[in-house]
């Protein structure tokens with residue numbers, strides 16, 4: 001049609017925010033609360049949504065996705081909880097060390113890749129560690145709307161169980177917490193067997209836990225559509241490599257502590273993205289030629305696509321080898 | 329600008345008419361002299377002042393009469409509006425989106441006063457002034473989607489998004505081009521598009537779905553679709569085909585200019601914030617051939633498009649039988665001169681008809 005052509009920018013719309021509170025929850029996890037810098041209310045969001053926080057780390061832009069964990073009905077605040085990753089590329093460390101009340105940042109509009117299935121008669125939540133965050137918003141929402149839910153939350157230890165006490169206290173009959181250091185674990189098989197028809201299962205936590213829930217539900221005959229998962233993927237550091245971008249006609253270097261997507265952005269290439277965590281599919285890029293090995297880490301491409309080397313998700317995946325040419 | 333609302337009908341005596349203002353701002357859908365299906369989506373972030381693309385939900389001179397026509401359709405057939413139980417939250421999202429957009433974009437016509445969950449909604453053209461509790465259905469005369477779409481032009485499909493798929497789980501559909509909500513309710517994107525020719529083979533629906541699944545809050549999109557309608561009928565539904573289908577045979581070389589209408593749908597896509605559902609408003613604009621050809625560029629181009637349209641599309645759109653008569657009429661407005669690119673009338677640069 002082209003009534004009024006506009007160039008589409010990569011990523012979601014943005015909001016300027018000011019840090020309104022920083023609350024350390026335990027040795028590893030800190031909660032950051034935002035208020036809108038223009039004083040307006042935030043847009044409503046659906047529970048399970050994340051936002052991408054833009055950080056200026058010494059002149060270098062870092063874009064990290066975090067689940068919104070505040071009550072979706074409270075439009076004065078958005079909150080995220082961030083686990084410090086001492087071995088990662090530094091985004092979470094930067095937040096923990098350098099960000100304090102009054103600082104101004106930019107975040108994106110909410111994007112939801114882990115929504116509730118609103119047909120669910122009951123919602124069974126399985127959280128591992130920092131995977132608790134999207135469930136905080138889901139619980140607040142279901143409490144308001146009168147939906148049925150139950151949470152099983154597994155943490156390393158009592159000291160590291162973010163929000164565990166608070167949740168247990170508020171909803172004693174709906175929340176069960178398990179501590180690894182006390183050798184407690186979710187009795188998944190029993191739990192699944194006891195669920196009413198029309199229950200939906202949601203799991204958010206480490207990869208092993210997600211795989212476990214998927215294989216257990218599958219072997220118990222649960223329909224795939226009733227099992228939902230979200231894994232927090234952060235790009236991992238790796239050996240530097242070189243890429244030829246043929247549409248942009250340039251050779252770029254991907255450094256040890258940046259992702260391929262970040263390296264493209266640093267070079268001024270407007271590459272598409274949404275989640276930056278290997279889940280949404282927006283940044284999918286065709287490989288023209290390669291000599292070497294792909295380190296695929298996304299959830300988007302299937303096993304065949306991972307094997308045949310024709311596509312890569314530059315937000316989380318890397319490459320080791322002699323040469324890589326991309327259609328970007 | 330204040331809008332003068334027409335008093336007009338879309339049935340019976342068909343007093344529907346477009347003012348000069350409405351003709352000039354008509355969303356002419358052809359940006360070149362030929363047409364084929366494509367993934368023709370763009371962002372919906374305003375457009376030229378006064379155009380139908382400017383506001384989130386365009387309000388024009390037909391507003392009050394269209395809403396009256398909708399009420400008549402619903403009185404006869406309540407199944408034109410349906411919402412599966414899990415879609416109520418999306419209905420509230422839609423109510424909020426429309427109320428906020430209308431009151432911000434047309435403050436002289438609509439007002440929204442919010443005090444916590446107590447909302448007061450004032451719709452001056454329809455003489456409505458209601459106070460209700462947001463998210464409490466018992467405080468409105470209808471469900472939230474039905475309440476607000478009885479006050480908003482165009483059809484509304486509300487799609488649930490699950491398992492990387494869109495599902496037609498709610499809607500208000502009374503101004504449709506020959507499809508039925510009651511038939512399509514609960515279907516997925518590929519199922520309800522099954523009757524469309526050629527586009528599946530071209531891979532259009534696969535790419536379109538991928539685009540729609542990724543539409544984000546705050547970043548709506550739009551596209552145009554079009555068909556042909558004899559008489560200015562809003563309700564061309566399969567349910568009432570026995571009433572309007574036969575009218576296609578009443579076309580004569582004498583009455584075609586007045587009776588034959590180009591029907592254009594401005595389709596927009598918005599992500600709904602609380603439910604993560606997608607809403608798909610389909611806003612229908614009608615223009616009589618005799619009004620359309622007053623814009624020389626549009627007369628030239630419509631003739632060429634209709635002449636060269638593949639038979640499959642003319643059949644699907646239901647005008648293959650009348651095409652020869654249409655071409656006889658339209659050819660009088662095509663002098664063979666080149667047309668300027670784009671959809672706009674370009675009255676200053678396009679020459680008068682040289683015939």
Ligand code: HEM
Nearest residue numbers: 365366367368485507520521523524527532536554555608
């Ligand atoms: C979720 C949003 C959408 C809904 C609810 C929707 C719904 C429909 C329906 C009900 C029909 C009539 C099918 C019939 O004959 O029964 C139709 C036709 C069609 N749709 Fe969609 N559609 C949507 C999005 C799109 C998009 C994004 C495209 C992009 C290419 C598209 C392309 C078409 C085409 C080409 C036709 C045939 C129209 C004609 O030739 O008159 N639709 N759609």
